[in-house]
Amino acid sequence: MAEHLPAQPLPNWRRAVLKVGSNLLAADGGGLTPRHARALAAFIGDSHAQGRQVVLVSSGAVAAGRALLRERALPGDDLAARQALAALGQAPMIALWQSLSPRPVAQVLLTHDDLRHRRRYLNARATLRELLLLDVLPVVNENDTVAVDELKLGDNDNLAAIVAALVDADLLLIASDIDALYDADPRRVPSAVPVPHVSTLTAEVMAMAGGSGSAVGTGGMHTKLEAAVKAGAAGVPTVLFDGRNTETVAALAAGQLHGTLFDAPRSRMQARKYWLRHAPAAPGSILVDDGAARALAGGRASLLPGGIVGADGEFHRGDMVEIVDVTRRPVARGLSQYGAAEVRRLAGRHSSAIDAVLGYSYGAEIVHRDDLVVLAEVHS
Numbered sequence: 001m002a003e004h005l006p007a008q009p010l011p012n013w014r015r016a017v018l019k020v021g022s023n024l025l026a027a028d029g030g031g032l033t034p035r036h037a038r039a040l041a042a043f044i045g046d047s048h049a050q051g052r053q054v055v056l057v058s059s060g061a062v063a064a065g066r067a068l069l070r071e072r073a074l075p076g077d078d079l080a081a082r083q084a085l086a087a088l089g090q091a092p093m094i095a096l097w098q099s100l101s102p103r104p105v106a107q108v109l110l111t112h113d114d115l116r117h118r119r120r121y122l123n124a125r126a127t128l129r130e131l132l133l134l135d136v137l138p139v140v141n142e143n144d145t146v147a148v149d150e151l152k153l154g155d156n157d158n159l160a161a162i163v164a165a166l167v168d169a170d171l172l173l174i175a176s177d178i179d180a181l182y183d184a185d186p187r188r189v190p191s192a193v194p195v196p197h198v199s200t201l202t203a204e205v206m207a208m209a210g211g212s213g214s215a216v217g218t219g220g221m222h223t224k225l226e227a228a229v230k231a232g233a234a235g236v237p238t239v240l241f242d243g244r245n246t247e248t249v250a251a252l253a254a255g256q257l258h259g260t261l262f263d264a265p266r267s268r269m270q271a272r273k274y275w276l277r278h279a280p281a282a283p284g285s286i287l288v289d290d291g292a293a294r295a296l297a298g299g300r301a302s303l304l305p306g307g308i309v310g311a312d313g314e315f316h317r318g319d320m321v322e323i324v325d326v327t328r329r330p331v332a333r334g335l336s337q338y339g340a341a342e343v344r345r346l347a348g349r350h351s352s353a354i355d356a357v358l359g360y361s362y363g364a365e366i367v368h369r370d371d372l373v374v375l376a377e378v379h380s
């Protein structure tokens with residue numbers, strides 16, 4: 001099918017999230033097969049050789065678990081059964097990727113709760129960043145085994161979009177069993193035509209999507225469009241392509257897309273700055289000396305403990321806080337890596353003393369420069 005779709009340039013990227021659906025990993029309707037995963041793993045390897053980073057979001061645990069039980073009586077299709085199947089199939093899914101990757105593979109299981117609570121969100125982000133620094137391949141899946149129904153993210157398309165924002169990716173790649181978004185569900189409307197480029201995800205575009213076309217897929221096209229909306233809100237464009245087509249997958253490494261490109265409404269930097277400017281601040285602030293105030297105003301510095309003279313009010317690790325000078329004039333705002341009590345204890349100390357003072361460390365920066373907007377930007 002890809003030959004019907006014109007090649008278009010893939011947006012430039014350095015860090016991407018690649019989402020691989022169950023349909024590709026359990027392609028023969030049974031257990032896991034490397035058939036399509038092999039080319040996708042080669043794409044990840046090629047990208048790595050080009051100095052790019054990929055975080056993989058892989059489905060397939062439930063499908064793998066179901067296949068492992070084979071002739072045994074299958075449990076029902078209720079939540080507990082799915083959770084048991086996910087527990088059974090998660091290790092083989094990771095093992096499949098490890099068998100195809102020359103680099104070590106790291107398993108990351110996330111729940112909705114991990115992403116909703118600031119502190120756990122920051123911890124997940126720090127772990128993923130660290131895994132990328134360690135040059136290993138993170139393989140993320142929803143922690144189906146413990147997620148309860150009302151708190152389940154439910155589908156890995158949405159999870160992949162959240163992870164793309166979490167790791168500051170500049171592209172979300174969705175590998176599916178179809179070569180593009182079609183203007184209607186192609187199973188119901190045989191005359192449906194592929195849409196190579198979506199500049200805005202209007203209600204009309206959202207209405208094009210139908211459910212999953214297979215027994216193992218969960219979301220269908222609808223959750224892929226939801227993912228494109230979520231990623232777009234974080235400034236990340238999304239591409240959808242056929243992960244079964246080895247030529248399509250090989251072309252990606254050469255920067256060519258045969259599939260659908262969804263533009264992001266604003267740049268990643270604009271989206272992040274917007275969020276930092278408008279996210280509600282906790283009732284507390286960090287007081288900094290003149291040197292730190294000047295360094296922050298320059299726009300490229302992180303806030304280190306040495307420039308801090310104190311903290312007002314209450315805030316927790318991960319909260320948005322105001323940063324003010326000693327006259328209480330606002331200088332910047334940003335996400336604090338430490339709570340107010342910890343900041344008071346660290347004030348004036350060198351970053352290298354954090355461990356000794358607290359007995360642990362969340363890193364050398366109290367507010368990392370990526371998580372900070374200076375005053376001029378706050379009012380722009």
Ligand SMILES: Nc1ncnc2c1ncn2[C@@H]1O[C@H](COP(=O)(O)OP(=O)(O)O)[C@@H](O)[C@H]1O
Nearest residue numbers: 021022023176182184210212213217219220221
């Ligand atoms: N408008 C549409 N365009 C393309 N595919 C659609 C559309 N509506 C529904 N689909 C179905 O969505 C399926 C892909 O989603 P899904 O089965 O969940 O796969 P995955 O495991 O890749 O997430 C396609 O195979 C197709 O049958």
Ligand SMILES: N[C@@H](CCC(=O)OP(=O)(O)O)C(=O)O
Nearest residue numbers: 022059060061062155156218
């Ligand atoms: N977390 C589940 C997959 C859920 C899911 O979204 O599946 P899919 O629609 O195939 O991407 C699993 O590992 O089986």
